[in-house]
Amino acid sequence: MILVCGGAGYIGSHMTAYLQERGKEVVVVDSLVMGHRESIKDTKLYVGDLCDSDFLGKVFSENPIEAVIDFAAFSLVGESMTAPLKYFGNNVGGTIALLETMLKHDVNKIVFSSTAAVYGKQEVIPIPETAATRPENPYGASKLMVEDILKWCDSCHGLKYSVLRYFNVAGAHPSGNIGEDHSPESHLIPIIAQAALNKREKVTIYGDDYLTPDGTCIRDYIHVMDLVEAHDLALGKLRQQNQSHTYNLGNGKGFSVKEVIETFEKVIGRTIPKEVANRRPGDPAVLIAGSEKAMTKLNWQPKYNSLETIISTAWNWHSKNPYGYARSVLNE
Numbered sequence: 001m002i003l004v005c006g007g008a009g010y011i012g013s014h015m016t017a018y019l020q021e022r023g024k025e026v027v028v029v030d031s032l033v034m035g036h037r038e039s040i041k042d043t044k045l046y047v048g049d050l051c052d053s054d055f056l057g058k059v060f061s062e063n064p065i066e067a068v069i070d071f072a073a074f075s076l077v078g079e080s081m082t083a084p085l086k087y088f089g090n091n092v093g094g095t096i097a098l099l100e101t102m103l104k105h106d107v108n109k110i111v112f113s114s115t116a117a118v119y120g121k122q123e124v125i126p127i128p129e130t131a132a133t134r135p136e137n138p139y140g141a142s143k144l145m146v147e148d149i150l151k152w153c154d155s156c157h158g159l160k161y162s163v164l165r166y167f168n169v170a171g172a173h174p175s176g177n178i179g180e181d182h183s184p185e186s187h188l189i190p191i192i193a194q195a196a197l198n199k200r201e202k203v204t205i206y207g208d209d210y211l212t213p214d215g216t217c218i219r220d221y222i223h224v225m226d227l228v229e230a231h232d233l234a235l236g237k238l239r240q241q242n243q244s245h246t247y248n249l250g251n252g253k254g255f256s257v258k259e260v261i262e263t264f265e266k267v268i269g270r271t272i273p274k275e276v277a278n279r280r281p282g283d284p285a286v287l288i289a290g291s292e293k294a295m296t297k298l299n300w301q302p303k304y305n306s307l308e309t310i311i312s313t314a315w316n317w318h319s320k321n322p323y324g325y326a327r328s329v330l331n332e
């Protein structure tokens with residue numbers, strides 16, 4: 001049985017669906033602070049905080065857990081700049097409690113969701129896993145601390161990990177039944193969708209004075225289904241080789257904020273109101289992944305790898321569920 005921590009969140013719920021669609025047994029832990037019960041339907045769920053060791057002990061005692069996939073974290077770059085201790089407390093503290101419980105119950109495999117935010121400003125683009133890490137925000141710093149903790153848990157306890165450094169995750173399950181629903185929303189693609197649905201007046205472009213061709217930030221967008229597939233492959237590799245590794249997950253292609261808005265407009269066939277504002281603190285100008293390691297070592301081949309496809313699946317979810325999961329509940 002696989003424990004998915006944060007399994008009712010945006011990425012976690014897609015992971016849970018992916019595993020279940022392949023007949024794998026899953027148990028989910030989620031605080032439901034950001035996650036949604038409705039996103040995982042009748043999956044076995046324990047509602048609680050990862051920082052609570054007694055709660056975690058109960059989950060491990062009651063289930064034959066063989067490996068853990070950990071998505072449970074606060075992940076808003078902007079918020080982390082105003083509330084750094086919230087990020088260190090939850091993201092580092094919660095993972096330490098999880099690792100302690102795993103060791104106590106002889107579970108020694110974890111796939112950990114890390115982030116491109118560990119890199120910060122880089123000279124070499126696309127960024128290889130070997131690049132020096134220089135996080136520019138507490139969110140990235142909190143994930144890097146956990147990466148370090150994992151290395152020590154491997155050296156001292158033989159705990160094996162796959163650290164997956166995600167670039168910008170977007171899109172939704174092809175069914176349109178699960179997708180991104182954050183409150184408040186801060187990610188670019190769902191924000192454009194909200195503007196397209198008249199749920200917000202306009203899209204604010206955070207800065208057009210970066211050293212990029214059109215002056216707006218460049219990101220590497222990766223589809224959530226491709227991302228969760230990489231987790232499954234990484235876990236398979238861990239079982240097979242019992243070696244710890246760190247992999248980037250991205251498409252290796254960068255798109256500016258303006259290009260993402262233009263592509264969205266093309267996909268839905270109309271223009272979206274937008275305006276340029278100041279930069280958002282903590283945003284690096286360019287983040288593009290070098291993902292060859294995941295492609296060669298894990299045999300990972302992103303399938304939804306065009307920006308149009310990523311945006312189309314996101315739009316399918318948002319237009320079917322303009323109020324996210326709240327609306328789905330009202331419909332039932």
Ligand code: UFG
Pocket residue numbers: 075076077115116117166167168169186187188189191203204205206207217218219257280283287
């Ligand atoms: N952006 C806007 N307007 C908005 C929202 C975002 O211009 O209303 C811009 C941001 O400034 C940034 C780009 O769009 O340049 C993407 O922003 P997101 O908030 O969608 O994503 P981030 O790049 O800030 O962060 C995401 C994940 C992090 C991860 C990071 C790694 O949320 O967890 O990607 O690249 F660390």
